[in-house]
Amino acid sequence: MRERDFLDRLEGHADAVQALLGALLSGDARPDETVRPERLLAAMRHGVLNGGKRMRPALVVECAALFEGDADAALRVAAALECIHCYSLIHDDLPAMDNDDVRRGQPTVHRKFDEATAILAGDSLLTYAFDIIAAPETRLPDATKVALTLALARGSGIGGMAGGQALDLEAETRELDEDEITRLQRMKTGALIRFACEAGALAAGAADEDRQRLVRFGEIVGLAFQLRDDLLDLTADSTTLGKAAGKDAARGKKTLPSIHGIQWTQSRLAGLIEDATALLAPYGDRAAMLTALASYVATRKN
Amino acid sequence: MRERDFLDRLEGHADAVQALLGALLSGDARPDETVRPERLLAAMRHGVLNGGKRMRPALVVECAALFEGDADAALRVAAALECIHCYSLIHDDLPAMDNDDVRRGQPTVHRKFDEATAILAGDSLLTYAFDIIAAPETRLPDATKVALTLALARGSGIGGMAGGQALDLEAETRELDEDEITRLQRMKTGALIRFACEAGALAAGAADEDRQRLVRFGEIVGLAFQLRDDLLDLTADSTTLGKAAGKDAARGKKTLPSIHGIQWTQSRLAGLIEDATALLAPYGDRAAMLTALASYVATRKN
Numbered sequence: 001m002r003e004r005d006f007l008d009r010l011e012g013h014a015d016a017v018q019a020l021l022g023a024l025l026s027g028d029a030r031p032d033e034t035v036r037p038e039r040l041l042a043a044m045r046h047g048v049l050n051g052g053k054r055m056r057p058a059l060v061v062e063c064a065a066l067f068e069g070d071a072d073a074a075l076r077v078a079a080a081l082e083c084i085h086c087y088s089l090i091h092d093d094l095p096a097m098d099n100d101d102v103r104r105g106q107p108t109v110h111r112k113f114d115e116a117t118a119i120l121a122g123d124s125l126l127t128y129a130f131d132i133i134a135a136p137e138t139r140l141p142d143a144t145k146v147a148l149t150l151a152l153a154r155g156s157g158i159g160g161m162a163g164g165q166a167l168d169l170e171a172e173t174r175e176l177d178e179d180e181i182t183r184l185q186r187m188k189t190g191a192l193i194r195f196a197c198e199a200g201a202l203a204a205g206a207a208d209e210d211r212q213r214l215v216r217f218g219e220i221v222g223l224a225f226q227l228r229d230d231l232l233d234l235t236a237d238s239t240t241l242g243k244a245a246g247k248d249a250a251r252g253k254k255t256l257p258s259i260h261g262i263q264w265t266q267s268r269l270a271g272l273i274e275d276a277t278a279l280l281a282p283y284g285d286r287a288a289m290l291t292a293l294a295s296y297v298a299t300r301k302n
Numbered sequence: 303m304r305e306r307d308f309l310d311r312l313e314g315h316a317d318a319v320q321a322l323l324g325a326l327l328s329g330d331a332r333p334d335e336t337v338r339p340e341r342l343l344a345a346m347r348h349g350v351l352n353g354g355k356r357m358r359p360a361l362v363v364e365c366a367a368l369f370e371g372d373a374d375a376a377l378r379v380a381a382a383l384e385c386i387h388c389y390s391l392i393h394d395d396l397p398a399m400d401n402d403d404v405r406r407g408q409p410t411v412h413r414k415f416d417e418a419t420a421i422l423a424g425d426s427l428l429t430y431a432f433d434i435i436a437a438p439e440t441r442l443p444d445a446t447k448v449a450l451t452l453a454l455a456r457g458s459g460i461g462g463m464a465g466g467q468a469l470d471l472e473a474e475t476r477e478l479d480e481d482e483i484t485r486l487q488r489m490k491t492g493a494l495i496r497f498a499c500e501a502g503a504l505a506a507g508a509a510d511e512d513r514q515r516l517v518r519f520g521e522i523v524g525l526a527f528q529l530r531d532d533l534l535d536l537t538a539d540s541t542t543l544g545k546a547a548g549k550d551a552a553r554g555k556k557t558l559p560s561i562h563g564i565q566w567t568q569s570r571l572a573g574l575i576e577d578a579t580a581l582l583a584p585y586g587d588r589a590a591m592l593t594a595l596a597s598y599v600a601t602r603k604n
Contacts, residue, residue, distance in 0.1 A: 035465065035469075035485060035489070036460050036465065037460070037465050037468040037469050039468065039472070040460060040464070040465060040468035041460065044460065087425075091422075091425060094418075094421065096416070096417035096418045096421060097421065114398070115398035116396075116398045116399050116471050117468065117471065119393055119396065119398060119399065119421065120393075120464050120467055120468050122425070123389075123393060123424070123425070123428060123464050124459050124460040124464045124465070126425060126428055126429065127428065127458050127459035127460075127464065128455065128459050128460065130432045130451055130454075130455045131452065131456060131459060133451070134448050134449075134451040134452035134455060135452060141444075142443075142444035142445045142447070142448045143444045145444070145447075145448045145451075146436050146444045146447050146448065147436075149432055149435070149436040149447075149448075149451055150433065150436035152432075153429050153430065153432045153433035153436060154433060156429055157426050157429035157430050157433060158338050158339070158342060158343065158346065158426040158429075158430065159337070159338060162342070162422050162425050162426045162429065163337065163338060163339050163342060163426070165422055166339040166341065166342035166419065166422050167339050169419065169422075170339070170341070183337060
């Protein structure tokens, strides 16, 4: 796949999910709602409509497309996942957590609004993700909605993302060994990326074998994502990243790149791209965009 | 219904939901989980297994029993609701919100652990509520699970509890009028109590007309709950309450009891008990416990 075509398609997905999230989080309360408090809604919008790369939504939509799933339903599931991802960023940025002032070149939610509003905006986005999946406008069979709800809750809860974040807090007080670092990352960032791929397969009603293959693909992409993230933290500058660089070292947090070095990391990333490509080989050209996505995740500059 | 019988039955529900929550939030990770981080789990347990009255779970279980719903499934839905209620207490207690040190005579989660862990414990409990509803162990039809997921997300999100909390923050910066106070309370505490009653009806597969009746019952109980809460804040002492009293006045927050006085409030509460009782009259003796619950909510001492 040509790089220009890949980037156009990725941008197309980002625009689509941005437009949907903007419409969902509009000032108009639904008929069943009394009101959508203005400041809270503005904080949610600031945290979500922030021009992110929308890598997770793209994975959902492309994995669903692989099995010719309904594109509109897949996009709604992608939007739900992005709500979870963005809630986690809002809460991670809080003073009690990472205490970050800037996110993607913009003030973080608690800096632009206030801490209490940031906490509630995160809570409301988390909750809204499950609203989107269950809503009648998401035209999927009930059994699929239940499976998506369960997988999303498990990918983002104590056994997944939130649990990984808790292990990350622990990593600031004692040095983790390599197994612990890997486990932490599988939970903190891996679980949601894995969910993105599984969700696409689920939404499209893929066969069990295909779903399991996509889960494995998601695990590989998750590993590559985190390795690349840690490598960038080690080597890039804050301007390129759009967020603070060198944070891990500053906090005395070990990462696989800091343990094994840059060359080892690059070779490992190349291996992961190969694994991901091999996994999707049975789908032939239809998987070209997904393969390119895996490669992009492993080689991105920010 | 005799008071002793009522209190025994209420305590029975509280014990049952406490036991279920204790089992669900045990240290044993499920087969699909890598690990349940110890400190995060302990914080979740501290926030949930705190000997609350479990009024909301009792409403779920009793509303389901009214239509002879499966008691085990109803109890699981009740546990999910309690996870949402307790997450909201953990986050409300945070320094950036109400900054409370004590809850039910115990240190609040951020005091016993730390702020970051309290934020994550709240997030994880919120997420876990949806896990419980969708889990295969909750033996309900998929359509029911989807309806419950949607109703819970809407009752607790921006159009419900979290939105009400945001309006409450606003109330600290400007004086709300009576309509605004009523709307705030409908969202902040009313929406989840309303959900409790609707959820019982949904879990039991009640007819639409019955479900709507239970929703109205829940709205009345929610109003009574908040009026009583505000009255207690005005008149009770902190020891009896198990939390700080006189908070509203100290923050310059108006409530209906502070506007209209104690006598008006007591007469209004009596009226709400009558309304609730009249609503459930068609169910005869089967609704005795629910009627007693409404009366209890409106007359409780803490």
